[in-house]
Amino acid sequence: MPLHHCELCHIDLDRITVRRGGQVLLQDVSMHIHCGQLTVLIGQNGAGKTTLIKALLGQIPHSGLIRHVDGRGLDIPHLRTGYVPQVLQFDREMPMTVRDFMAAALSRRPVWTGVGKKTRARVDEALAAVNASGLAGQPLGRCSGGELQRVLLALAMNPAPDLLVLDEPVSGIDRNGLKMFLDTLLNLKESHHMAILLVSHDLRFVREYADHVILLDKSVLAQGSAHEVFSSPEFSAVFGFSGEEDAE
């Protein structure tokens, strides 16, 4: 279900600045996040990656503009975002199935009265899209790290977003789970015409999957292809080694 068919539509961040308590967390961050591309945000801890995500999701006050623009540079009025959090910290003993959790977000009927047929079908479809069909009846607390990330991805994809934001979704998942999650994500990228912004610490993953890489430290230090960013002097300055050496 592509929303806006154009090769060049993008989310345009124009001089985003976030201040809190006299401290500047982000300074004049400008970037384009293109539809149909996987944009990866890298940087050290405290570089402002999560702050940028919060600003994008409209959760913290910021100055600067966030626009959703089509191929001709015209504004698309609404920006629908989907969000996959880092690691879900919740009470794993809570009696709630994956279906309850999804239905609570997707329908108005209170899930303690049960889940209606329509919602059930919608949940099943959403889970199937992320290779998680068998999980609906399972308690949410019993899901492995990889399963949980796929459930969260299924939720973030409903309703279909223009921009999917993932905050280090791959930390705390084993190798198998990780591969499955990334394959699912890439499939979604191909089948849905949406922009994906992902925060990652896993540089090997970035090199392999990213279409566009942005190096952040309060402001944008470098951006471009993985190769361009990894070989930049800014990358060496931040990480203390050249990303290209690391590859060998």
Next chain:
Amino acid sequence: MNTIYGILGTILPLEAYQYSFMKNAFLAILLLTPLLALLGTMAVNHQMAFFSDALGHSALTGIGLGIILGLRNDLVAMLVFGVIWAILICVIKQSGSASTDTVISVFSSTSVAAGLLILARGGKFAKYSSLLIGDILAVTPGDLLWLLIALAVTLVLWALMYNKLLLTSVDSFLARSRGIRTRLVECVFVVMVAVAVMLSIRWVGVMLINALLILPAAAGRNLARSARQHAAWSVVIALMCGLVGLTLSYYLDTSAGASIVLVSALCYAVSLAVRAVRK
């Protein structure tokens, strides 16, 4: 009312239920326990057991303030104070200035102290000691009507809020990213708990109110796998324990509230055992 008494007399052919005060108590439990048990499911999920305990304690201050301000109606004083207290705790908790259990503890002890200070002036506390243990046998048909209204209003609000609360209790940032106003949702929930607690405190007592809120939901949680099962088990356990406890208290000549809570505690122990066996 007589029709209802008639029906009760037929379905409960026990000596205990010949008396209308027992019939009133029976009806009160029928209305009260499901209300508290449903709210309890979310209080348990939200890890707010301690919080509701503090709310119960604030009833003492509420009544004390009511006396100082010259309010005739204890219930109004308790309700107003309970709601203000609940919102205050909620706001301070959300500001994140201290850890939640510290905040609650401060509120709880402050309200007990303030309540005692006022109520025990001139050694008159004995007059209010019934507040501590409650008296379910003192329920009047008028009270029952209020309870029925409270139950209806709570169910409506509960239906509107439940999904949002559930998502908030899993991850509040995720909930906010989906357009849920988590702070508002939490505060409305807390106010609902405050109202339910204040409405029941005269009959259940400050000491035991929290048990009715938390025990059935905690036991239900041990047995349930889904949200629906949690609600169903909690309500069934609460009703069953309430009615069994009330009946036992008549024959054993014990405090009704205490009997109900002890039966609930027994249910909780059984639920723990069932859970251990299942694993």
